[in-house]
Amino acid sequence: MHFSIPETESRSGDSGGSAYVAYNIHVNGVLHCRVRYSQLLGLHEQLRKEYGANVLPAFPPKKLFSLTPAEVEQRREQLEKYMQAVRQDPLLGSSETFNSFLRRAQQETQQVPTEEVSLEVLLSNGQKVLVNVLTSDQTEDVLEAVAAKLDLPDDLIGYFSLFLVREKEDGAFSFVRKLQEFELPYVSVTSLRSQEYKIVLRKSYWDSAYDDDVMENRVGLNLLYAQTVSDIERGWILVTKEQHRQLKSLQEKVSKKEFLRLAQTLRHYGYLRFDACVADFPEKDCPVVVSAGNSELSLQLRLPGQQLREGSFRVTRMRCWRVTSSVPLPSGSTSSPGRGRGEVRLELAFEYLMSKDRLQWVTITSPQAIMMSICLQSMVDELMVKKSGGSIRKVGSKCGLSSEQMLRRRVGGTLRRSDSQQAVKSPPLLESPDATRESMVKLSSKLSAVSLRGIGSPSTDASASDVHGNFAFEGIGDEDL
Numbered sequence: 001m002h003f004s005i006p007e008t009e010s011r012s013g014d015s016g017g018s019a020y021v022a023y024n025i026h027v028n029g030v031l032h033c034r035v036r037y038s039q040l041l042g043l044h045e046q047l048r049k050e051y052g053a054n055v056l057p058a059f060p061p062k063k064l065f066s067l068t069p070a071e072v073e074q075r076r077e078q079l080e081k082y083m084q085a086v087r088q089d090p091l092l093g094s095s096e097t098f099n100s101f102l103r104r105a106q107q108e109t110q111q112v113p114t115e116e117v118s119l120e121v122l123l124s125n126g127q128k129v130l131v132n133v134l135t136s137d138q139t140e141d142v143l144e145a146v147a148a149k150l151d152l153p154d155d156l157i158g159y160f161s162l163f164l165v166r167e168k169e170d171g172a173f174s175f176v177r178k179l180q181e182f183e184l185p186y187v188s189v190t191s192l193r194s195q196e197y198k199i200v201l202r203k204s205y206w207d208s209a210y211d212d213d214v215m216e217n218r219v220g221l222n223l224l225y226a227q228t229v230s231d232i233e234r235g236w237i238l239v240t241k242e243q244h245r246q247l248k249s250l251q252e253k254v255s256k257k258e259f260l261r262l263a264q265t266l267r268h269y270g271y272l273r274f275d276a277c278v279a280d281f282p283e284k285d286c287p288v289v290v291s292a293g294n295s296e297l298s299l300q301l302r303l304p305g306q307q308l309r310e311g312s313f314r315v316t317r318m319r320c321w322r323v324t325s326s327v328p329l330p331s332g333s334t335s336s337p338g339r340g341r342g343e344v345r346l347e348l349a350f351e352y353l354m355s356k357d358r359l360q361w362v363t364i365t366s367p368q369a370i371m372m373s374i375c376l377q378s379m380v381d382e383l384m385v386k387k388s389g390g391s392i393r394k395v396g397s398k399c400g401l402s403s404e405q406m407l408r409r410r411v412g413g414t415l416r417r418s419d420s421q422q423a424v425k426s427p428p429l430l431e432s433p434d435a436t437r438e439s440m441v442k443l444s445s446k447l448s449a450v451s452l453r454g455i456g457s458p459s460t461d462a463s464a465s466d467v468h469g470n471f472a473f474e475g476i477g478d479e480d481l
Helices: 035-053 069-086 097-107 139-150 154-159 185-190 208-215 216-231 242-251 256-263 370-387
Strands: 005-010 020-027 029-036 118-120 128-134 160-168 173-178 199-202 277-279 286-293 296-302 308-314 318-326 345-355 359-367 409-411 415-416
Touching: 020 035, 029 035, 029 097, 029 277, 035 069, 035 097, 035 154, 097 185, 118 139, 118 185, 128 139, 128 185, 139 154, 139 160, 139 199, 154 160, 154 199, 154 208, 154 216, 160 185, 173 199, 185 199, 185 415, 199 216, 208 216, 208 256, 216 242, 216 256, 286 370, 318 370, 345 370, 359 370
Parallel strands: 118 199
Antiparallel strands: 005 020, 020 029, 118 128, 160 173, 160 199, 277 286, 277 359, 286 296, 296 308, 318 345, 345 359, 409 415
């Protein structure tokens, strides 16, 4: 996730008090919350108490006198780097202190009181599921509420995630991001103030071998079946005329398991498709459609005068990748600090092992570059979990939940809490893979640390800190080449 502070605002204090500078924190280019320097300082001091000063990045110091415009801009840049560094740190970025701060700030910024509401969540086929939640419920709370409404067993919740999507005019979904534990789903979707944005439930794993676990349960089977039928209808799964005839016959017989077994053999089964974009492979400015799944990125393209072609890039052959952001300016124009910023251009670039001794960078330019990067990371995580004999199945109905979360109960679809449980809360998120250890934890709550940087031109070289290393790359054998 990309945390940025692209701008500041001068705001009046409460009850006519003195004006102050507010910092707008954006996540993936969308306003998440608005905070004061003193609030960020308080967060920093709390993190220092819990983890020690040597773990934290540098925080901009207090000033005795009012800041000049140049000093305000300098502090904005320093705070932006601080937030990005904390978010990308496996320990700090997954901490309850950091995530609850962001949730609380999001709720306060959007001025949403804590109250019970009905939230609409869509299934892949467009079916609506209404759940009763609190406006202050975090992502895992909402996911559990949807599972309870559908009667999905607790040990299968880890196989599914909630996604923020934009519904296009033709009814197709454009995936914006997977909802994370630092945000409140109700606030995230309503603050966009557009009915185009929806929350969708979709499976969160890539390896179709995990389908067997889900298909053991009636509700899990129905969810997989609905998603697969929808993906076929949208053209996400590639089907020949004969295969389509066989699938249609199985649908008419309501043979859901047989339908899914056949679908598993089809190209792009279980893939996530992105909107049309541009890549520099096999040639510059090549229009492509990118899909992610089965431990690869697939690029479908149509070269001039040629039929549709597809290129596949295995994640195990990506040495590393990075997401970069740039803000194009009109020729000859200048931009004052924090102002005159154009639309952000996002690029996903990965270094790929084309042959045994040749690495090559491939760049995809897309507004969904961050989502693509998160898909790459989650595929790598899944490979590492499988390699170590781990599982994505949750053990026990409420295993691993804090005592505070255990206060929560849902009886007959009704939300119940003790009066004391009104604070915004969250269990720690998963950690990113670390060179010194392997994290084997539930995939559905995985938050990938994605490094972004502002660049002045596409030729700017990335520093080592900008590059996201691939720990699955180390396992490549000659048979993969």
